[in-house]
Amino acid sequence: MCGIVGLFLKNEQLQPELGEHLSRMLATMSARGPDSAGIAIYGAGTDDLIKLTLRAADTDMDRDLARRLGAALKTPVDLVRRSNHIVVTIPRVLQSQALAWLREHHPEIHLVSAGSRMEIYKEVGLPERVADQFALPAMQGTHGIGHTRMATESAVTTDGAHPFSTGADQCLVHNGSLSNHNAVRRGLKREGFVFETENDSEVAAGYLTWRMREGDSLKQALTSSLVALDGFFTFVAGTRDGFAVLRDPIACKPAILAESDDYVAFGSEFRALAVLPGIENARVFEPEPATVYAWERR
Amino acid sequence: MPMIDLDRQTVRELNAALHRLAPDTNETLWEVTNSDGKHAIGAGVDAPIEIHIKGHVGYYCAGMNKQASICIHGNAGTGVAENMMSGVVHVMGDASQSAGATGHGGLLIVDGDAAARCGISMKGIDIIVKGSIGAMSAFMAQAGNLVVLGDAGEALGDSIYEATIFVRGKVRSLGADCIEKPMAKEDRARLAELLRRAGVEDGDLDEFRMYGSARRLYNFHIDNIASY
Numbered sequence: 001m002c003g004i005v006g007l008f009l010k011n012e013q014l015q016p017e018l019g020e021h022l023s024r025m026l027a028t029m030s031a032r033g034p035d036s037a038g039i040a041i042y043g044a045g046t047d048d049l050i051k052l053t054l055r056a057a058d059t060d061m062d063r064d065l066a067r068r069l070g071a072a073l074k075t076p077v078d079l080v081r082r083s084n085h086i087v088v089t090i091p092r093v094l095q096s097q098a099l100a101w102l103r104e105h106h107p108e109i110h111l112v113s114a115g116s117r118m119e120i121y122k123e124v125g126l127p128e129r130v131a132d133q134f135a136l137p138a139m140q141g142t143h144g145i146g147h148t149r150m151a152t153e154s155a156v157t158t159d160g161a162h163p164f165s166t167g168a169d170q171c172l173v174h175n176g177s178l179s180n181h182n183a184v185r186r187g188l189k190r191e192g193f194v195f196e197t198e199n200d201s202e203v204a205a206g207y208l209t210w211r212m213r214e215g216d217s218l219k220q221a222l223t224s225s226l227v228a229l230d231g232f233f234t235f236v237a238g239t240r241d242g243f244a245v246l247r248d249p250i251a252c253k254p255a256i257l258a259e260s261d262d263y264v265a266f267g268s269e270f271r272a273l274a275v276l277p278g279i280e281n282a283r284v285f286e287p288e289p290a291t292v293y294a295w296e297r298r
Numbered sequence: 299m300p301m302i303d304l305d306r307q308t309v310r311e312l313n314a315a316l317h318r319l320a321p322d323t324n325e326t327l328w329e330v331t332n333s334d335g336k337h338a339i340g341a342g343v344d345a346p347i348e349i350h351i352k353g354h355v356g357y358y359c360a361g362m363n364k365q366a367s368i369c370i371h372g373n374a375g376t377g378v379a380e381n382m383m384s385g386v387v388h389v390m391g392d393a394s395q396s397a398g399a400t401g402h403g404g405l406l407i408v409d410g411d412a413a414a415r416c417g418i419s420m421k422g423i424d425i426i427v428k429g430s431i432g433a434m435s436a437f438m439a440q441a442g443n444l445v446v447l448g449d450a451g452e453a454l455g456d457s458i459y460e461a462t463i464f465v466r467g468k469v470r471s472l473g474a475d476c477i478e479k480p481m482a483k484e485d486r487a488r489l490a491e492l493l494r495r496a497g498v499e500d501g502d503l504d505e506f507r508m509y510g511s512a513r514r515l516y517n518f519h520i521d522n523i524a525s526y
Binding site for chain 2: 250251254256269270271272273274284285286288289
């Protein structure tokens with residue numbers, strides 16, 4: 001059992017409240033996943049800059065790190081700390097250089113995600129506490145996805161927490177378990193993918209990233225995952241401007257969607273949606289099995 | 299009339315109060331507000347009362363119901379009226395998967411759609427869905443009637459024992475050992491009565507088709523030996 005929440009705003013006026021609503025939704029799903037929680041949030045950003053979300057526990061080194069990384073890249077580096085995560089913003093063209101520098105000088109720092117707009121925060125512990133730890137309620141943005149995990153396939157670790165990100169601005173959360181992830185992982189490794197965990201959901205994220213790298217849209221990538229991935233799943237995926245939902249053909253794992261003029265909201269259970277403003281006027285429905293639901297920001 | 303606000307009281311408190319009711323109780327009309335998708339609301343009621351739940355409910359609402367008439371003014375989550383024994387459960391919105399699962403008796407009415415596995419392993423319950431039902435509905439159904447005014451998803455009535463399925467719309471596919479059967483006079487009368495109880499006015503019986511068990515899975519068949 002796991003819990004998923006997602007919120008994709010259509011009404012720009014709600015953007016300052018994104019984190020607040022997501023936090024409340026996430027808290028309602030604690031019972032479905034008390035082991036760990038994670039959030040992907042799509043906030044402000046520009047195409048020429050990239051935000052690296054890094055897990056770096058040592059809070060004393062921030063200023064020094066920004067200075068040294070900036071010197072190595074020959075550009076000022078913006079660094080924002082949220083608990084044990086930091087977000088480092090650098091010019092996009094310097095991304096691989098920055099990551100190489102970090103690997104060499106700070107192997108203890110772990111890359112969580114990269115993207116022009118997406119930041120990912122995840123940690124073990126009760127979802128409500130995790131949300132507060134990262135000050136999620138104050139975050140702003142256009143869309144976000146959260147996950148509460150009850151671990152089945154691999155250990156309760158921060159690395160095993162969702163969302164998984166295997167490409168810039170791409171993230172995936174998963175409720176369920178895949179049975180052919182080892183075979184798919186081997187295939188993706190041949191395509192050059194490097195996996196950080198033994199987790200089945202990371203493989204699904206990698207698969208979608210691979211499909212989109214090959215030219216698929218998010219919707220097309222999810223459609224082909226119906227053939228490639230075997231197992232139980234409810235997926236919620238995010239890209240820089242997109243948000244999508246897919247359930248496996250048997251639809252074992254719960255899912256409920258609400259759509260209004262203001263937003264599209266996803267919850268594993270209706271309880272997660274009940275906290276949203278205007279939910280009584282939204283169209284509430286269960287996504288059909290093996291059917292991709294996708295929304296794109298214009 | 300007892301009014302329970304689930305923002306102020308817990309589901310456990312509500313259910314405990316309902317379980318305490320004597321068969322001859324005078325508290326026969328209950329209203330529940332702020333249900334907000336909470337689980338197990340009104341589960342295990344055994345009294346001839348009427349309960350109105352003014353909102354969406356979560357899992358297993360009205361489960362194991364006996365005698366009570368429970369109306370959900372919204373959508374229901376997984377397993378609404380599961381294992382119902384008697385009484386009436388009325389969902390005014392949509393029902394999620396496994397609606398009426400394993401029900402022994404009583405009547406479940408869904409005004410909207412019901413998702414996958416509606417009436418799975420039903421054992422005597424009558425279910426009327428005014429919209430459509432999802433895949434694998436009436437899987438291993440043993441007794442009772444499932445009436446669908448809309449369409450049915452894949453593998454309808456898979457491995458069905460003895461239950462009757464009436465569908466007015468399209469059936470995407472029939473499951474193993476489920477076949478269409480000719481409607482006899484008694485079947486038509488039963489369907490007419492079920493429609494009447496569900497308040498369906500426009501039910502033209504000729505529009506329905508009836509499905510049930512071919513009874514080929516009841517016993518081991520020597521011709522299938524090669525399959526094992």
